[in-house]
Amino acid sequence: xxxxxxxxxxxxxxxxxxxxxxxxxxxxFFYGGMVRGKSVLNMMMMSFGAIAVVGIIWVLWxxxxxxxxxxxxxxxxxxxxxxxxxxxxxxxxxxxGSGVPALVAAGFQATFAIxxxxxxxxxxxxxxxxxxxxxxxxxxxxxxxxxxxHMVWGGGILGAGENGIAAAIYGVTxxxxxxxxxxxxxxxxxxxxxxxxxLVLALIIGKRKxxxxxxxxxxxxxxxxxxxxxxxxxxxGFNAGSAGAANEVAGLAWVNxxxxxxxxxxxxxxxxxxxxxxxxxxxxxxxxxxxxxxxxPAAAAVNPIGAIALGAVAGVLCALAVGLKYxxxxxxxxxxxxxxxxxxxxxxxxIGLLGTDTGLFYGGGIDQLVIQVVIALAAVIFSGxxxxxxxxxxxxxxxxxxxxxxxxxxIDLAExxxxxxxxxxxxxVIQEVRA
Amino acid sequence: MxxxxxxxxxxxxxxxxxxxxxxxxxxxxxxxxxxxxRQKGHTEVYRGAEYTVDLVPKVRIEVLVDxxxxxxxxxxxxxxxxxxxIGDGKVWTVTVxxxxxxxxxxxxxxxx
Numbered sequence: 001x002x003x004x005x006x007x008x009x010x011x012x013x014x015x016x017x018x019x020x021x022x023x024x025x026x027x028x029f030f031y032g033g034m035v036r037g038k039s040v041l042n043m044m045m046m047s048f049g050a051i052a053v054v055g056i057i058w059v060l061w062x063x064x065x066x067x068x069x070x071x072x073x074x075x076x077x078x079x080x081x082x083x084x085x086x087x088x089x090x091x092x093x094x095x096x097g098s099g100v101p102a103l104v105a106a107g108f109q110a111t112f113a114i115x116x117x118x119x120x121x122x123x124x125x126x127x128x129x130x131x132x133x134x135x136x137x138x139x140x141x142x143x144x145x146x147x148x149x150h151m152v153w154g155g156g157i158l159g160a161g162e163n164g165i166a167a168a169i170y171g172v173t174x175x176x177x178x179x180x181x182x183x184x185x186x187x188x189x190x191x192x193x194x195x196x197x198x199l200v201l202a203l204i205i206g207k208r209k210x211x212x213x214x215x216x217x218x219x220x221x222x223x224x225x226x227x228x229x230x231x232x233x234x235x236x237g238f239n240a241g242s243a244g245a246a247n248e249v250a251g252l253a254w255v256n257x258x259x260x261x262x263x264x265x266x267x268x269x270x271x272x273x274x275x276x277x278x279x280x281x282x283x284x285x286x287x288x289x290x291x292x293x294x295x296x297p298a299a300a301a302v303n304p305i306g307a308i309a310l311g312a313v314a315g316v317l318c319a320l321a322v323g324l325k326y327x328x329x330x331x332x333x334x335x336x337x338x339x340x341x342x343x344x345x346x347x348x349x350x351i352g353l354l355g356t357d358t359g360l361f362y363g364g365g366i367d368q369l370v371i372q373v374v375i376a377l378a379a380v381i382f383s384g385x386x387x388x389x390x391x392x393x394x395x396x397x398x399x400x401x402x403x404x405x406x407x408x409x410x411i412d413l414a415e416x417x418x419x420x421x422x423x424x425x426x427x428x429v430i431q432e433v434r435a
Numbered sequence: 436m437x438x439x440x441x442x443x444x445x446x447x448x449x450x451x452x453x454x455x456x457x458x459x460x461x462x463x464x465x466x467x468x469x470x471x472x473r474q475k476g477h478t479e480v481y482r483g484a485e486y487t488v489d490l491v492p493k494v495r496i497e498v499l500v501d502x503x504x505x506x507x508x509x510x511x512x513x514x515x516x517x518x519x520x521i522g523d524g525k526v527w528t529v530t531v532x533x534x535x536x537x538x539x540x541x542x543x544x545x546x547x
Contacts, residue, residue, distance in 0.1 A: 215486045215488075217479065217481060217486055218481055272480075272483075275483070276480040276483065276485075277480070278480065280480065280481070282481055282482060283482070286482060319482075319483070322482045322483055323482070323483040323484070326484065335482060338482075
C-alpha cells in the first residue's frame with residue numbers, strides 16, 4: 001500500500017459522516033415544524049425519501065461521477081468506481097496525505113449529496129407529489145450535484161487544478177492555480193446549488209393555494225428549534241470533517257462554525273427586534289442555519305474574528321432576504337433562497353474580503369474576491385439552467401402537483417395515507433389485519 | 436333545570452373550578468374554545484410575515500344545575516373568572532328540558 005493507515009483521521013471521518021447524515025433527519029424536523037399540521041409528514045418524508053434515493057445512487061455511480069477520472073472538466077467517469085467495489089482494491093484504498101481509506105471518504109461524501117437534495121424540498125412544501133419528488137431527487141443529484149461537486153472538489157473546472165477557470169485566469173504554479181478558488185465544505189456545491197434549485201422549482205411548480213392570503217403559520221416551533229439544534233450538531237461533521245483529518249484545520253473549522261453561528265443568530269434576532277418588535281424563536285432557529293450556511297465555504301479560510309463578522313453579515317442579510325418572496329410573488333415556502341442561496345453567496349464571496357491568506361482586508365488584493373464571485377456565479381448558472389430543464393420535463397411528463405382537493409385537505413393524507421395528529425373528528429378505527 | 440355555560444380566560448379555569456366546587460357543584464364539562472369579543476385578536480410575525488390571529492384561545496365550562504342554583508353558580512363563575520380586563524368572557528344560562536344519566540337511565544332532576 002502506498003500510504004499508511006491513519007487511525008485518528010479515519011475515526012474522525014467516520015464520526016463526521018455519521019454527524020452529517022444526522023443533518024437530514026434534523027432538516028426534516030426543521031422544515032416539518034414550519035409547515036401546517038396537515039402537511040408535516042410529507043415535508044419530513046421529502047427529506048427521508050432523499051436519503052433513500054440519493055444514498056443508493058451515490059454508491060452506484062455518484063461517487064464515481066464526483067471523484068472519478070475527469071471528463072471535460074465537468075464530471076467524473078461514472079463507471080470507474082461503479083458500486084464502490086474498486087475502492088477496496090489496494091491502489092485506491094487510502095487517500096494521499098490523510099491515510100484515510102477511500103471507502104470512508106466515499107461514505108462521508110455521500111451524506112453531502114443527500115442533504116443537498118433534501119434542502120431543496122423546503123421550497124416546494126405542501127404541494128408536490130411524492131413520486132415526482134423522488135424522481136427529481138435521483139435525476140437532479142446525477143445531472144446537477146455530482147457534476148458541480150466534481151467541478152469544485154473533484155478536479156473539474158471550478159477547482160484549483162490546471163484545467164480550471166482559475167488557472168486560466170491567473171496562471172499555474174506546480175499544477176495549482178496562482179489564485180485558487182475556495183469552497184471548503186460546500187458554499188457553492190451545497191448551498192448556492194440547493195438555493196438556486198429551490199428558486200427554480202418554486203417558480204416551475206407555482207404557489208401553494210392561498211399563498212399570501214391564507215395564514216400559513218409554522219405549526220410546531222419546538223420542532224423547528226429541535227431541528228436547528230440537531231443541524232448545528234451535525235454541521236460539526238460537515239465543516240470540521242471537511243478538513244479530512246483530525247488536525248488544526250478541523251479545529252479552526254470547528255471554532256469558526258460555532259462562533260459564526262452565534263453571531264448570525266444574534267444578528268437575525270436583532271434585525272427582527274428592530275424591524276418587527278420581537279426576537280422570535282423562529283428567528284433564532286433561522287439565524288442558526290444562516291450562520292452555518294455562510295461559514296461552510298469559509299470555515300478554514302477566516303480567523304474566528306472574521307467568522308464573527310461573516311456570521312453577523314449573513315444573519316442580517318438572510319433575515320432581510322426571507323421577505324423577498326412576498327415582494328416578488330414566488331412561493332419559496334420555507335425560504336431555501338433567503339437562507340441557503342443568500343447565506344451561501346455571503347460566505348463564498350466574503351472569503352475574498354476576510355480570508356486571512358488572500359482576502360482583500362488582509363492585504364491579499366482583489367484577485368481572491370474576483371475568483372470567489374466567478375465560482376459563485378458559475379454555480380448559480382449551472383444549477384439554474386439544469387434544474388429548470390429537469391423540473392420542466394417532470395412538469396410536462398409526470399406532473400408535479402397534487403390535486404387542489406388534496407392540497408386543501410392535506411397532502412399527508414393524500415400522498416401517504418396518514419395524518420400526524422389525532423383529532424376527535426377522525427372517526428372510529430376500523431382494524432383490518434393484512435396477511 | 437338549567438345549563439350554565441361560561442366562556443372564560445383559560446388561566447382562570449382553576450379558580451373557577453374551585454369556586455364551583457365550593458358552591459356545591461359536583462360535575463362540569465370543560466372544553467377548549469376559540470373566539471373573540473371586544474378585545475379582538477392579536478398579530479404574530481413569522482420571518483417578517485405578519486399574521487392577524489383574530490380567534491383567541493378560551494375555555495368553555497358547562498354546568499347542569501337545578502333551577503334554584505343557577506344564579507349562585509353564575510355568580511360563582513363570574514366572581515372567580517373576573518380580572519376586570521377586556522376578554523374576560525361571558526356566562527349565560529338556558530333552560531333544559533330533560534337530562535338522562537347514561538349509567539342508570541334515570542331522567543330529570545335525579546340525573547343531575
